[in-house]
């Protein structure tokens with residue numbers, strides 16, 4: 483149908499981004515192609531390598547899934563998106579396809595090894611998430627393609643992650659957010675992935691912050707160095723949610739806290755995480 487109706491057609495998944503845009507007249511598609519009528523598009527499966535999410539899997543289904551118990555950063559993300567109404571309708575595929583700079587899923591999934599399966603008239607292809615998100619509201623999807631599945635590689639043994647967002651209230655997007663994934667060899671950090679949300683046009687991998695942790699014993703000093711490097715990596719815009727300087731300080735604080743929680747989780751501790759409200 484996308485090929486048939488051309489550029490004027492839009493896919494409808496949960497409608498939690500598209501319908502508000504249509505109400506504001508920022509989007510005015512002549513055809514809506516409703517994915518909700520296609521069976522077997524909402525599922526969570528796993529094998530020993532990946533967790534697979536059907537594109538129409540709702541945030542709330544992920545929040546309540548065994549996968550989110552196994553990989554708690556998925557729970558941190560899904561449970562913190564807006565309010566229960568949005569979580570019951572909004573989908574992981576819709577969130578990645580929208581590529582909203584403030585969206586939570588892309589930031590979190592940047593710290594895990596994530597593949598996006600795209601299905602179109604020419605068949606299926608797999609795109610690494612880092613190559614899928616091209617710019618704000620821009621992805622590698624061709625007009626006649628849909629996201630069919632999101633595959634998240636199972637973190638290595640000894641891994642722990644955390645995602646923290648700072649928000650003014652539940653049903654709004656975060657002011658800034660930070661996702662951290664650590665893999666520990668006893669006290670030494672074997673690998674680290676840190677992504678910053680809402681402080682750039684797309685999620686930012688804070689690679690200098692990651693280097694400040696990799697190969698190190700995680701102490702107050704190494705964690706502070708990583709937080710400082712994350713502040714430097716942020717590229718925020720000043721807006722109604724805060725000034726550039728405010729967001730940089732905020733992101734540093736979120737990264738510090740997220741590292742501390744990720745470390746405790748990597749050591750096997752159960753740590754509950756909620757977003758932080760102003």
Ligand SMILES: Cc1cc2nc3c(=O)[nH]c(=O)nc-3n(C[C@H](O)[C@H](O)[C@H](O)COP(=O)(O)OP(=O)(O)OC[C@H]3O[C@@H](n4cnc5c(N)ncnc54)[C@H](O)[C@@H]3O)c2cc1C
Nearest residue numbers: 493495496497498499500564572573575576579585586629
């Ligand atoms: C009040 C409110 C607060 C919100 N707060 C947050 C928040 O804090 N954090 C957050 O991350 N999100 C938030 N959202 C957005 C929410 O998470 C959406 O669910 C998500 O961004 C889009 O998913 P959707 O399934 O609703 O997509 P839709 O709105 O149906 O679609 C969004 C776009 O993606 C395309 N699309 C959808 N599915 C596919 C697919 N399978 N393949 C290709 N293209 C597709 C559509 O054509 C459309 O262009 C909020 C929404 C509202 C209304």
